[in-house]
Amino acid sequence: MSRQPVIVGVADAPTENRGRALPGTHVLNMQRDAANEALAEAGLTMADVDGLAVAGMWGMPGPGAMQPNLMTEYLGIRFPKYLDGTNVGGSAFVLHAGHAYEMIKSGVCDTVLILYGSMQKSQAARSLGGRPALFSNQFDMVSGLPSPAGAYAMAANRHFHDYGSSRETLAEIAVATRAWASMNPAAAFQEPISIDEVLAAAPIVDPLGRMDCCLVTDGGGAVVMTTEERAKDLKSKPIYVLGHGESASHVNINYMPDMSRLEVAERSSQAAYAQAGLKASDMDMAMIYDSFTITVLLTMEALGLCGRGEGKDFVKGQRTAPGGEFPMNTNGGGLSYCHPGMYGIFLLIEATRQLRGGLGERQAPNVNAAVCHGTGGVLSSGATVVLSNQKP
Amino acid sequence: MAYEKPVPAVDPDSAPYWDGAKDGKLMIQRCKKTGQTFLYSRQLVPGVDDSQTEWIEASGKGEVYSFTVARRPAGAAFQGDCPYVIVSVTLAEGARVMSNLVTDDVDAVCVGMPVEVIFDAVTDDLTIPKFKPA
Numbered sequence: 001m002s003r004q005p006v007i008v009g010v011a012d013a014p015t016e017n018r019g020r021a022l023p024g025t026h027v028l029n030m031q032r033d034a035a036n037e038a039l040a041e042a043g044l045t046m047a048d049v050d051g052l053a054v055a056g057m058w059g060m061p062g063p064g065a066m067q068p069n070l071m072t073e074y075l076g077i078r079f080p081k082y083l084d085g086t087n088v089g090g091s092a093f094v095l096h097a098g099h100a101y102e103m104i105k106s107g108v109c110d111t112v113l114i115l116y117g118s119m120q121k122s123q124a125a126r127s128l129g130g131r132p133a134l135f136s137n138q139f140d141m142v143s144g145l146p147s148p149a150g151a152y153a154m155a156a157n158r159h160f161h162d163y164g165s166s167r168e169t170l171a172e173i174a175v176a177t178r179a180w181a182s183m184n185p186a187a188a189f190q191e192p193i194s195i196d197e198v199l200a201a202a203p204i205v206d207p208l209g210r211m212d213c214c215l216v217t218d219g220g221g222a223v224v225m226t227t228e229e230r231a232k233d234l235k236s237k238p239i240y241v242l243g244h245g246e247s248a249s250h251v252n253i254n255y256m257p258d259m260s261r262l263e264v265a266e267r268s269s270q271a272a273y274a275q276a277g278l279k280a281s282d283m284d285m286a287m288i289y290d291s292f293t294i295t296v297l298l299t300m301e302a303l304g305l306c307g308r309g310e311g312k313d314f315v316k317g318q319r320t321a322p323g324g325e326f327p328m329n330t331n332g333g334g335l336s337y338c339h340p341g342m343y344g345i346f347l348l349i350e351a352t353r354q355l356r357g358g359l360g361e362r363q364a365p366n367v368n369a370a371v372c373h374g375t376g377g378v379l380s381s382g383a384t385v386v387l388s389n390q391k392p
Numbered sequence: 393m394a395y396e397k398p399v400p401a402v403d404p405d406s407a408p409y410w411d412g413a414k415d416g417k418l419m420i421q422r423c424k425k426t427g428q429t430f431l432y433s434r435q436l437v438p439g440v441d442d443s444q445t446e447w448i449e450a451s452g453k454g455e456v457y458s459f460t461v462a463r464r465p466a467g468a469a470f471q472g473d474c475p476y477v478i479v480s481v482t483l484a485e486g487a488r489v490m491s492n493l494v495t496d497d498v499d500a501v502c503v504g505m506p507v508e509v510i511f512d513a514v515t516d517d518l519t520i521p522k523f524k525p526a
Contacts, residue, residue, distance in 0.1 A: 129398075129467020136432045138400035139490045142520055144470040145478045146462050153460035154480060161458075161503035206461040254480050254490040255432070259458055 002228040004392065005104040006238035007097075009038035009224035010349040012186065012338075019121055019188035019217025019338050027058045027220075028074050031117040034222035035075060042224060043235040044111065046075055049224075051082035051103055051112035053096035057125075057341055058118065071115060081109040088248060089376020090289060093223070093345035094383035098244030098272075100225045101385075110226055114348070117220030118340035126216050126341070136252040146205050149213055149292065151253035151378035153205035156294040158259040160207065163309035167207050169316075170293035171198035174211045174335055176321035177290060181332025183322065183362035188217055189336045211335075212293040219340035223348050228391075239352045240388045242278065242369075245271025248381040256379055264382035265302035265373055272371070272384040273304075277392070280304030284367040285327040285354060287347040289375040290334045299373050300328075303384070327364035330354055344374035348385070355389040395515045396469040405433045408447045413519040418450045418509045420487045429487040452509030453526060454483040461498045477501050481523055492522045500525075 011034045015021055021030060031054075039045055052075075054067045063070050068083040082103045084096050093114055100112040120126055128149065133141035145151065159165050175195055181187035193211065201209040231238040245268035250256050257263060273279055280303060288299045297311040305326070306314040314320075320328035329335075331350035334343045351370040353359055369388045375381070402410050409431065412419030422429045424444045433447075459479040465471045477493040479501070493501060494510065506526040513519045 127467065128464060129470065131398075133398040133400045135401075135403070138402075138406055139432065140478065141398045141466075142400050143478050143490060143492045143522075144397065144462060144466040144473065144476060145460070145490070146464060146466040150460050150462060150466070150478060154458040154478075157460060157503060158458040203463040205463065208460075252432075252490070254488055259480075 003105050003107060004228040005101045005225055005241045006228050006231050007223060007225050007241060007348065007352050007387070008042035008231050008234050008236050008238055009044065009222070010041065010352045011037035011222050012346060012349055013117065013220040014186070015188065015218055015338065019215060019219065021119055021122055021218035027056070027117045027119050030220040031071065031115045031222065032075060034220050035113055035115060038222040038224045041236045044224065046077060048111045049077050049113045050080055051100060051109035052077060052080045052115070053084035053100060053112060054115040055085060055087040055092035055096070055342060056116055056118060057120070082112065088381035090291065090342040090344045091374030091376035091381050091383045092342060094347060094372055094374035094385055095246045097223065097225065097241060097348055097385050098246055098383060101241050101244055104225060104227055110230060112225045114223040114225070114345060116342060116345045118342065119218050120341045121216050121218045136255060140252060140254065148378045149208060150205045152292040152294050153208045154253055155256070155259045155298065155379060156207050159294065159297065162260040163312065165297060165312040167199055168195065169297060169312040170212050171195045172315040172318065173290070173293040173296045173320070174198045176315065176318050176324070177329050177333040177335045179318070179321045180330045180362065181336035184332045184337055187332040187337040188215055208292060208294065214291050214334035214339035214343070215336070217338040217340050219338040221345040221349050223345060237356045237389070239355045240390070240392055241385055242388050242392055243272040243275030243386040244384065245269060246381070246383040250380055251377060253378045261308060262298040262302040262379060262382065265299050265375070265384065268382045268384040269303045269371065269373065272386045276386040278369060278386060283369050283371045285330065285364050285370045287351045287370060287372045288329060289343060289347060289373060290329055291339070291343070291375060293335070295375055295379070296329070298379065299375065303371055303373055327367065330362060330364055347372040347374055351387050355387055395518070399518055409433055410518070412449070413511055413521050416511050418452045418521050419447050420450045420483065420485060421445045422448050429483070429485040431487050431489055450487070451484050454481040454507055456493070456501065456503055456505040456507060457482045457488055458503055459493065459501050461501065479507070479523060481507055489521070491520065494522050494524050
């Protein structure tokens with residue numbers, strides 16, 4: 001019996017009006033509805049779920065500190081055998097998929113539900129300041145570093161210095177991502193933009209302008225994983241999870257060993273490729289956490305999609321846009337589709353949809369393998385999974 | 393007028409840094425075994441688990457490792473400062489320190505720019521080591 005882990009269900013919560021949750025939605029029923037939709041894709045129900053992974057910023061201080069317990073209660077899951085509340089920032093859900101892989105493969109549990117929800121836009125919960133000057137953040141909060149954008153801006157300036165990348169490099173990423181969003185009816189921003197518009201957008205933290213920064217939206221999603229064997233009886237086309245990896249290096253950007261090199265992603269992706277028995281050059285597309293345009297530039301180099309410092313050539317001339325040579329962030333990303341604060345689950349959702357096929361004009365051509373990489377904190381943690389529609 | 397910007401939650405690891413600043417000294421930690429200097433003031437040198445560390449006064453000279461110019465403030469208390477510069481400085485001793493760079497010409501700041509420490513006594517209890525172009 002093959003205990004090869006597969007993804008059999010995905011769903012993202014609907015939003016309207018530039019990323020607001022629908023009327024009558026709150027952070028719990030949003031997750032319930034996404035979970036039921038993802039389970040229904042496969043022909044499963046909540047009664048099949050025996051593993052639960054969830055992360056978010058809701059309900060804190062308070063019951064949100066124990067989200068796996070709370071969602072077990074709210075969803076009526078009967079005594080799950082695997083609980084995961086790992087929260088290392090927006091990468092968390094990619095880590096969860098890796099952990100779920102091991103739990104499913106080793107027989108601890110059979111069917112894992114990965115969940116996320118956020119009402120941050122409706123609750124106007126985001127700002128650039130107001131974070132406590134605690135521990136290693138004593139120094140940057142005292143100095144007024146806008147957070148998290150300022151930390152990413154520092155990485156960008158260092159990358160520009162070390163490798164000759166530029167604001168134009170970053171604008172290529174923003175424009176290509178928006179072009180994908182224009183084909184995603186669920187995207188908060190679908191109007192195409194130009195390089196010049198990105199360069200002329202309001203400056204936030206040099207060298208990052210408004211269009212280099214992710215959206216602030218509500219949103220949520222669900223991913224269901226089970227065994228290849230179980231998937232034989234299910235309705236959806238299974239997508240194989242072939243490998244995973246994770247790492248972390250710091251909380252404060254000042255303690256990132258080399259700000260122009262995303263070593264956590266180098267390490268997590270190397271682990272994921274090795275487990276999958278594949279190489280970076282085998283990847284047909286990438287879903288990369290785009291909290292900021294610079295996040296993508298650093299990550300694509302770390303994932304080995306190009307050499308270190310070669311990202312500026314990799315993205316030049318809209319190579320990652322629809323019709324380009326390498327499809328990337330095909331849902332429109334955190335830059336243009338949605339960014340509810342912890343975006344990582346949407347990487348898994350979109351890669352699964354692309355690998356299943358049939359997405360119409362948004363469908364990337366000839367994709368058999370995809371790499372998903374989530375970043376958490378300020379380039380602090382990283383997690384990679386390799387997915388495929390081909391039986392290993 | 394009251395000081396409305398964030399103040400550090402000083403802890404046993406960071407107290408010598410902030411106490412030193414009040415005396416006009418930029419304090420960093422050094423591993424007695426390897427000579428490596430570092431901040432923030434963790435008890436253990438990264439990667440060295442059996443070492444002892446000591447506090448030393450840094451020269452206050454260094455160069456910009458990276459930086460950003462904040463065109464939008466980190467909260468209302470910083471609104472009046474915009475645009476202002478946050479720098480990560482590699483000190484001559486090797487440690488990397490994050491603070492503000494005080495300058496009238498924010499557009500001239502660049503990676504590699506030589507800087508030196510200044511001390512800004514923002515309240516009776518808090519002096520912040522900052523930097524200026526050297």
